[in-house]
Amino acid sequence: MNGAGKNEPDGTPTHDPGKAPTNDPSSASRRRRHVAFVALALGATVLPLAVLAMLLGGVTLDGLGRIGWDFLTSYPSRRAARAGILPGLVGSISLISLTAALAVPIGVGAAVYLEEYGKRTRIARIIELNIANLAGVPSVIYGLLGLGVFVRTLGMGRSLLAGACTLALLVLPIVIVASREALKNVPDSTREACLALGSTRWQAIRQVVLPMAFPEILTGVILAVSRAIGETAPLVVIGALAYVTFLPDGVLAPFTTLPIQIFDWVSRPQQSFAVNAAAGIVVLMGTLLALNGVAIGLRARLQRRKA
Amino acid sequence: MTAATASATSEPSASLGTGAVGDPSGAVEPAVGDEDPRPLTGRAAPWHERVIEIGLFACAGVSVLTTIGIVAVLLGETLQFFGEVSILDFLTDTQWTPLFSDKHxxxxPLLSGTLVTSGVAIAVALPFGLLAAIYLSEIASPRVRSLVKPSLELLAGVPTVVYGYFALVTLTPLLQHVVPGLSGFNAxxxxxxxxxMIMPLISSLSEDAIHAVPQSLxxxxxxxxxxxxxxxFRVVLPTARSGIAASVTLAASRAIGETMIVAIAAGQQPRLGIDPRQPFETMTAYIVKVSLxxxxxxxxxxRTIFAVGSALFxxxxxxxxxxxxxxxxxxGAL
Amino acid sequence: MTMLVHEGQPTLLPRLSASRKRERVERTDGVAPKLRSRGLRAFFGKKEVLKGIDLPVAAREVTAVIGPSGCGKSTWIRCLNRMHELIADARLEGAVELDGRDVYARDVDPVLLRRRIGMVFQKPNPFPTMSIRDNVLAGLRLTGTLARVRPAEVVERALRQAALWDEVKDSLTQPGASLSGGQQQRLCIARTLAVDPEVILMDEPCSALDPIATARIEDLIHALSDRYTIVIVTHNMQQATRVSDSTAFFLMGELVEHAPTNQLFTSPKDRRTEEYITGRFG
Known part of the structure; x- marks a missing residue:
């Protein structure tokens, strides 16, 4: 009904130039206004995208020359030309893996509870409201939470584990929402079919509902977790280091990440470090793009299978 | 209500399926005389399903614990802070110099930095976001819409540290050619x-609101x-206005909480003012500065960072x- | 057992069977019903959709429930295997007895109940991720009882009973969703039969099917009524006359009339029933 229908509403004289009454002097100006507005709206939609594309293009040009095997496998250095991102890269990958290992089971579990068990209960409604509010809490606040709870109270220190716990809580609302969407797309008739066969609720969930929702959950979860790769502020707050010349040797080791390394470089006044930052951004965006590509590919495959 | 809670008696799960289901011949020859041995009472669900349900509930509870954790950490540290610094000073003093010897x-000043940067952001995002929303829902064909909408959402997916780089390294030097008196760090x-970055938030949510306006109107x-x-402009937007207002409010909240862009490009000078050409320190940037x-x-x-964090929260x-x-x-109005 | 089922063409014409049906109604008179709803009231929120239904369901017969949309017939059938309570806001009073036992008693587990009262839904809903074979076995696998049976036998038996075996025996590994609508519905019936229920509830099982597929399902219902107690909700009065032994007419949440099918359609006692079956409303 919407969409195309709105595009060509019947009876609007402004739309079809061939049919516009030519004896009405105001119709020409109205048509001009319409065209101008469409151009303006289109411009406003496309301009930010164009700007982003240009910025990304620019940073790629700036940074690409810097990227090489050395850059990827070197430790940071006081001399920009010799500095590399190995600790950041390894740190980011370990951190994200750990974050996913924490956030995915909890998030999917919470989604299953809210969607399959708690649908009508008051406590589920409270939890839902709570999740909606958490999604709007600035990430830097999660940093303060991580600092207070994981780093200090639980004594994890400024470690990979503390960072992963913090990020896991940060992405949890997104994982929950994405998983719930996926579960919602499993038709109720499927659940009823299971229950009518005498299955218990959990038997239906584990053997039918979750397998059906799995590809979509996976897509949503990849997208949610990929957001955590770019997170910087909460990690800075819990005390991830910027200058790390070693690789983390366990979950309790100090760490740095790609975005923190970029932040460190971009904060330095020397132009040569800005080039390093640009190169780091190219690596970061490449990683993000790859992950999003995987998620989009999965989604496309899923849609093909449904069709 | 659920299978697991319906019954209080806990007969062992072995009772499930006794009788014809388990017996291969049962399916062909149901017992004559309607004397079915399969009981209705007892529990079909083995005990571990109850454990699973509790486990799933605990997962959902983590989000509540998160909220409690945030409030507890912020409140605890902030109360301690206000034991050392008067809350009146916090709310009325016009200087923010906790790291200097003359402490204020x-x-x-931090609030002013936050509001000026966010104000600029909304001034950019509102017109663009709203026009994009109108374009997507009222003008674009479904095909264009299905292509453009996810592309716009990419804008919100770029890591903020990358945006910070753009602001400091690309945009500021460019703007310095156009805007006289623009500092290297500015709002x-x-x-x-x-x-x-926040434009897709406005465009996406406003589009949903505009889309929800009944076609009959x-x-x-x-x-x-x-x-x-x-x-x-006379019918659709006014009808969708509270939905649009919701999207702008959310976007503004996102801008206020945004950290890395301002920490990188706005500078670190607490300043009470409204001139966006000058350097500012936002609440979020201050938290980052102290953490570093x-x-x-x-x-x-x-503890100032927890007090500032509380205000931000x-x-x-x-x-x-x-x-x-x-x-x-x-x-409700629709 | 294969002779019970009419494989291939719909051979058994409904009209031919009518006389046989009538005999059976008389024969079972006076026998304790398999299922009985007693003063059953059902609610969605504050809205009362069933206003005290007293209705016995005779064993090994087909009981049809007819009535205009919104009369509560679907709600009633969903109360029988406790599917009603799965809907948010749903509430219920009164009793449903299976072999004289209240299925809403505190100590009854609805899961165990549903293993004895199977259900076929309005829209065929085979599990989309499963093959035909796995669909038939779904109930056993879901309830963890598959290990106690020989799967191949169960599959063949259930599919033969559902008059689907000859059409799918060479494509058991194909997805269930690849079948036609009518075949899917028979697959759903086979799936229900595989867990060996005593009662089969059918909620407008043919409303999404074309006339030929409908005729085949009706034949099947007919054949199955020799060993199963069947309740069928239908908006199609002809269908009720073709398949059922007795018919109940619901109107606005109340049971207006319940009688042997022939009697209800030829000499209804209630004026409202007469108006409905002569097409004056609904």
């Missing part, structure tokens, strides 16, 4: 970049001879609640 703890450039307007533009420094935890200086939370209320009133 007035939140206003304008990160504000604009932040506007680009548009047809009524066309039926009165109104043009498409008049219909959009070597101030000992447990000192009043360090209260601001964003109330804006989010306002947005939710606006969205609800929009849905």
């Amino acid at each position: 703890f007035g939140i206003w 304008l450039s990160p504000g604009i970049v932040m506007g680009v 548009r047809e009524a307007s066309y039926g009165l001879g109104a043009s498409k533009l008049a219909t959009i 420094g070597d101030i000992a935890t447990g000192t009043t200086e360090f 209260v601001m964003t939370l109330s804006m989010n609640l306002l947005a939710m209320r606006l969205a609800r009133s929009f849905r």
Whole structure:
């Protein structure tokens, strides 16, 4: 009904130039206004995208020359030309893996509870409201939470584990929402079919509902977790280091990440470090793009299978 | 209500399926005389299903614990902070110099930095986001829409540290050619970049709101001879206004809480003012600055970040609640 | 057992069977019903959709429930295997007895109940991720009882009973969703039969099917009524006359009339029933 229908509403004289009454002097100006507005709206939609594309293009040009095997496998250095991102890269990958290992089971579990068990209960409604509010809490606040709870109270220190716990809580609302969407797309008739066969609720969930929702959950979860790769502020707050010349040797080791390394470089006044930052951004965006590509590919495959 | 809770007796799970189900011949020859041995009482669900349900509930509970954790950490440290610094000073002093020897703890300079950068961001994001929303829902074909909408959402997916780089390294030097008196660190450039980042929030949510305006209202307007533009601006947008307001409120809350862009490009000088060409320090950037420094935890200086964090939390939370209320009133009005 | 089922063409014409049906109604008179709803009231929120239904369901017969949309017939059938309570806001009073036992008693587990009262839904809903074979075995696998049976036998038996075996025996590994609508519905019936229920509830099982597929399902219902107690909700009065032994007419949440099918359609006692079956409303 919407969409195309709105595009060509019947009876609007402004739309079809061939049919516009030519004896009405105001119709020409109205048509001009319409065209101008469409151009303006289109411009406003496309301009930010164009700007982003240009910025990304620019940073790629700036940074690409810097990227090489050395850059990827070197430790940071006081001399920009010799500095590399190995600790950041390894740190980011370990951190994200750990974050996913924490956030995915909890998030999917919470989604299953809210969607399959708690649908009508008051406590589920409270939890839902709570999740909606958490999604709007600035990430830097999660940093303060991580600092207070994981780093200090639980004594994890400024470690990979503390960072992963913090990020896991940060992405949890997104994982929950994405998983719930996926579960919602499993038709109720499927659940009823299971229950009518005498299955218990959990038997239906584990053997039918979750397998059906799995590809979509996976897509949503990849997208949610990929957001955590770019997170910087909460990690800075819990005390991830910027200058790390070693690789983390366990979950309790100090760490740095790609975005923190970029932040460190971009904060330095020397132009040569800005080039390093640009190169780091190219690596970061490449990683993000790859992950999003995987998620989009999965989604496309899923849609093909449904069709 | 559920299988697991329906019955209190706990007969062992072995009773399930006794009788014809398990017996291969049963399916062909149901017992004659309707004397079915299969009981109705007892529990079909083995005990571990109850454990699983409790486990799933615990997963959902983590989010509540998160909220409790945030409030507890912020409140605890902030109360301690206000034991050392008067809350009156915090709210009325016009200087913020906790790291200097002449200490002042007035939140206003940080607040001013936050509001100026966010103000610039909204000034950019509102017109662009709203026009994009109108374009997507009223003008674009479904095909274009299905292509452009996810592309716009990419804008919100770029890591903020990358945006910070753009603001500081690309945009500020560019703007310095155009805007006289623009400092190397300023509120304008990160504000604009932040506007680009939050624009999809406005466009996406406003589009949903505009999309939800019943087609019959548009047809009524066309039926009165109104043009498409008049219909959009006189009928559709006013109907969707509280939905649009909700999207803008959410976007503003996001801008206020945004950290890395301003930490990189806005500077680190607490300043009470409104001129976006000058350097500012936002609340979020201050938290980052202290975290990066070597101030000992447990000192009043360090606790400032929790006090500032509390203020930030209260601001964003109330804006989010306002947005939710606006969205609800929009849905209710339809 | 294969002779019970009419494989291939719909051979058994409904009209031919009518006389046989009538005999059976008389024969079972006076026998304790398999199922009985007693003063059953059902609610969605504050809205009362069933206003005290007293209705016995005779064993090994087909009981049809007819009535205009919104009369509560679907709600009633969903109360029988406790599917009603799965809907948010749903509430219920009164009793349903299976072999004289209240299925809403505190100590009854609805899961165990549903293993004895199977259900076929309005829209065929085979599990989309499963093959035909796995669909038939779904109930056993879901309830963890598959290990106790020989799967191949169960599959063949259930599919033969559902008059689907000859059409799918060479494509058991194909997805269930690849079948036609009518075949899917018979697959759903086979799936229900595989867990060996005593009662089969059918909620407008043919409303999404074309006339030929409908005729085949009706034949099947007919054949199955020799060993199963069947309740069928239908909006199609002809269908009720073709398949059922007795018919109940619901109107606005109340049971207006319940009688042997022939009697209800030829000489209804209630004026409202007469108006409905002569097409004056609904």
